[in-house]
Amino acid sequence: xxxxxxxxxxxxxxxxxxxxxAWAQAPMHDQERALYEAAxxxxxxxxxxxxxxxxxSEAAGRAFNERYPGVRCNVVRSTSQxxxxxxxxxxxxxxxxxxxFSSTNGGHYVQLKRQNRLVQFRPVNADGLxxxxxxxDPDNYFQSTFLGIYLMAHNTRMxxxxxxxxxxxxxxxxxxxxxxxxxxxxxxGAIGLWALQMRTMFGPDYLRRFERNKPQxxxxxxxxxxxxxxxxxxxxxxxxxxxxxxxxxxxxPLRLIYPTEGxxxxxxxxxxxxxxxxxxxxxLFQEFQTGPALSAAxxxxxxxxxxxxxxxxxxxxxxxxxxxxxxxxxxxxxxxPEVREQWREIFGV
Amino acid sequence: xxxxxxxxxxxxxxVAFLWIALIAALLVLVAAPLLKxxxxxxxxxxxxxxxxxxxxxxxxRQRYLDALRNSLLLGMLSAAISVVIAVPxxxxxxxxxxxxxxxxxxxxxxxxxxxxxxxxxxxxLLAGPNSGWINQVWRAATGxxxxxxxxxxxxxxxFVIALHSFPLVFIFVKSALDLISSEMExxxxxxxxxxxxxxxxxxxxxxxxxxxGSFILIFLETIALFGTPAIIGIPARINVVTTQLWQFxxxxxxxxxxxxxxxxxxxxxxxxxxxxxxxxxRKGFVSQTGKGGERRQVKLGPWRWVLFGWCLAVAMxxxxxxxxxxxxxSFAKAWGRGFSFDNLTLRNYRFLLFEHDMAPQATWNTVxxxxxxxxxxxxxxxxxxxxxxxxxMRLADALGFLAMAPFVIPGIVMAIGFYAAYAGPPLxxxxxxxxxxxxxxxxxLPIAYANxxxxxxxxxxxMEEAARILGSGRLHAIxxxxxxxxxxxxxxxWLVVFIVASRELSAAIFLVGPRTRTMSVLLYDLxxxxxxxxxxxxxxxxxxxxxxxxxxxxKLVGRDFMLRRE
Numbered sequence: 066x067x068x069x070x071x072x073x074x075x076x077x078x079x080x081x082x083x084x085x086x087a088w089a090q091a092p093m094h095d096q097e098r099a100l101y102e103a104a105x106x107x108x109x110x111x112x113x114x115x116x117x118x119x120x121x122s123e124a125a126g127r128a129f130n131e132r133y134p135g136v137r138c139n140v141v142r143s144t145s146q147x148x149x150x151x152x153x154x155x156x157x158x159x160x161x162x163x164x165x166f167s168s169t170n171g172g173h174y175v176q177l178k179r180q181n182r183l184v185q186f187r188p189v190n191a192d193g194l195x196x197x198x199x200x201x202d203p204d205n206y207f208q209s210t211f212l213g214i215y216l217m218a219h220n221t222r223m224x225x226x227x228x229x230x231x232x233x234x235x236x237x238x239x240x241x242x243x244x245x246x247x248x249x250x251x252x253x254g255a256i257g258l259w260a261l262q263m264r265t266m267f268g269p270d271y272l273r274r275f276e277r278n279k280p281q282x283x284x285x286x287x288x289x290x291x292x293x294x295x296x297x298x299x300x301x302x303x304x305x306x307x308x309x310x311x312x313x314x315x316x317x318p319l320r321l322i323y324p325t326e327g328x329x330x331x332x333x334x335x336x337x338x339x340x341x342x343x344x345x346x347x348x349l350f351q352e353f354q355t356g357p358a359l360s361a362a363x364x365x366x367x368x369x370x371x372x373x374x375x376x377x378x379x380x381x382x383x384x385x386x387x388x389x390x391x392x393x394x395x396x397x398x399x400x401x402p403e404v405r406e407q408w409r410e411i412f413g414v
Numbered sequence: 415x416x417x418x419x420x421x422x423x424x425x426x427x428x429v430a431f432l433w434i435a436l437i438a439a440l441l442v443l444v445a446a447p448l449l450k451x452x453x454x455x456x457x458x459x460x461x462x463x464x465x466x467x468x469x470x471x472x473x474x475r476q477r478y479l480d481a482l483r484n485s486l487l488l489g490m491l492s493a494a495i496s497v498v499i500a501v502p503x504x505x506x507x508x509x510x511x512x513x514x515x516x517x518x519x520x521x522x523x524x525x526x527x528x529x530x531x532x533x534x535x536x537x538x539l540l541a542g543p544n545s546g547w548i549n550q551v552w553r554a555a556t557g558x559x560x561x562x563x564x565x566x567x568x569x570x571x572x573f574v575i576a577l578h579s580f581p582l583v584f585i586f587v588k589s590a591l592d593l594i595s596s597e598m599e600x601x602x603x604x605x606x607x608x609x610x611x612x613x614x615x616x617x618x619x620x621x622x623x624x625x626x627g628s629f630i631l632i633f634l635e636t637i638a639l640f641g642t643p644a645i646i647g648i649p650a651r652i653n654v655v656t657t658q659l660w661q662f663x664x665x666x667x668x669x670x671x672x673x674x675x676x677x678x679x680x681x682x683x684x685x686x687x688x689x690x691x692x693x694x695x696r697k698g699f700v701s702q703t704g705k706g707g708e709r710r711q712v713k714l715g716p717w718r719w720v721l722f723g724w725c726l727a728v729a730m731x732x733x734x735x736x737x738x739x740x741x742x743x744s745f746a747k748a749w750g751r752g753f754s755f756d757n758l759t760l761r762n763y764r765f766l767l768f769e770h771d772m773a774p775q776a777t778w779n780t781v782x783x784x785x786x787x788x789x790x791x792x793x794x795x796x797x798x799x800x801x802x803x804x805x806x807m808r809l810a811d812a813l814g815f816l817a818m819a820p821f822v823i824p825g826i827v828m829a830i831g832f833y834a835a836y837a838g839p840p841l842x843x844x845x846x847x848x849x850x851x852x853x854x855x856x857x858x859l860p861i862a863y864a865n866x867x868x869x870x871x872x873x874x875x876x877m878e879e880a881a882r883i884l885g886s887g888r889l890h891a892i893x894x895x896x897x898x899x900x901x902x903x904x905x906x907x908w909l910v911v912f913i914v915a916s917r918e919l920s921a922a923i924f925l926v927g928p929r930t931r932t933m934s935v936l937l938y939d940l941x942x943x944x945x946x947x948x949x950x951x952x953x954x955x956x957x958x959x960x961x962x963x964x965x966x967x968x969k970l971v972g973r974d975f976m977l978r979r980e
Contacts, residue, residue, distance in 0.1 A: 291944030295750035
């Protein structure tokens, strides 16, 4: 580790801000420009998203508005399962309201694709994504737009670094009874992935044993961060690194724990539903999400950059130094609803 | 002046057309969504074939049955706590010389204005087992390990709900008490009854309909509540009907199963209303007549301070404490760090007002959806109540039933009725403002109706009959005689509907589209992340708006509406 003094820090911050601006103003390529012209006639794009936190989603929306004046992004942020529920309701009512759908649960896309509810489109910018994110779907019905790292964290005033759990199985120890907090797979897509991954790695008994420690159940995976800030619970399970680092930057005594087995990585796509009311603006938004402007905007709120040409956020471990665990999209489609049902039987809610 | 025009035209009252329009409106608002709900509960998904399978699915699991039982218990408990809290307050303010009546009114108003989910968040900050302020103080003071109070329990949840429902009991019971003239109490006193006996045997029995009515209202409100069970119930591991219904709407959206799950609830509440009718039948509760009556205050002596202490305690629990922690959180960088100058920030407000894409839009939506639905509900309710009480039509009771019917299903299911009936083709109203306004109007019609009914019931027809004898038409008589007598009650009803609509969550949650989100839905979305600082700030903005509206209302109707009647 190297030390940065205050002056260097300021210089770095200034560079970072300047660079962000530069990315936001990066010239448009031809496809992007054509889409922008078409999108201007549509005027707006409605984005159902459960990927980035509320703050980061709003920041992304503003970055889009700045880059493409005349096209307005309506940010509709909720947990991923709720976003999917709203999309399902739209389809059932036969009323198209969503232009781009972004969920942390990749299984949603496999299902939507099978139901012929997605538009085929490959943004040019997708070629510039991190190699693991470049082709989530060979048929191009959905594109990667989010890389979320879900791990553990602790309140350093309540639990010392030495005492803190090190692995996903440490938290099954009875000494953590009444001290854990976690989101809910019925709301959070990431918690669905986490529960599925735990079941795959440690067997079907994992959740039952986890329940015996009476974790506090919230809805979003971000909820435990608040519980730790407040001192309500000492350890957050499967919390996003971005929101934890953001909370820590605001003065909360939080520290990330990279579990020995690896972190849950949500490599999550976005897609355009077939009934999108603003199809061109939707495509433009996909260009925006896969391009540098999105990564540049969300990294300031500690989210991972999804492009090699935009540096990762400050304070998180470089991606090549962490083991990433993730169920495949196909496994998620089948497994998440299953594990959600199992969860409800075990937890009662 | 159409009503005073002499000749034949007078006999052909235009009012008949109005009644027809009224029936049509009730059919659209209430009957059609309910009917659709019933039909859908017997339909197979996709094919639409007739089936009982939805009922088997809806009640085929222990977890689903537990949720139903939890909801019923929660409704009873919350309503009971509300009555216990509010009846002494209403009596004290209306009939006694207790000091601080203005303060008590302000308390009731504030508790009522505060959305229940906001109160729930305030109480999480106050009574979280480890981090809640009350428990921190308790631990510091006593050195105890165990928390003093825990919000994440069944009673905790019922208590928080009651703290924001009791104003309904207060408003109903107090307005009933206000109408009783002291002569009836004097009669009891002359016959040897003391203050307590009189209150028990004369005063309270006279307001029995309002107590019972508000108990049922709160029971039904509580089982329809979605926000508080989602915010407190999930961490407390208590599943209730509304959170269970939410699960039925997860993909694949099983409207059919949800409808089936809701139908028995409908039967339970129909039963409740039947019981209410039975209990109140063949008893006269008319207390306001064309004759004047004197109203004097009961002198309580030292007991008035006991009653005031009670009101003060309620004020602390329902308003002052939650509001203080919410206020602190709304200006905090991290609320868990408590109050300190380096923890102060305006960032939460700035984020909502200038950086958040939806917050300003949602704020505006809330104001105008609430105003529009309150107006629709108030007008419909007045007319229906008038018809029912004056028995102007053979089917009057059916109309009254329709106006009360929206309360027999949780708001969330009401919303699904609307979703099923109007969201898709041919009307395709999903995502439009109209859909939400209609749903709100329908959902709160019973409040406006109960309000109008109580008001009209208390006005003896003799005054109106006098006008009719002097040649006035029906509408003219309503406009010139009845309406002015009811003016304050009606505006009161309008304000009540406005306030409950502005905080309504469970009916909105399934009907909002991206452009029609209300503050309540946005707040709910924000609570998912547990970001209580921003949530508190948004709640603060919501409270400010509601307070402004109430202030305007008070100005327009005069202080006597909200303050005591001398």
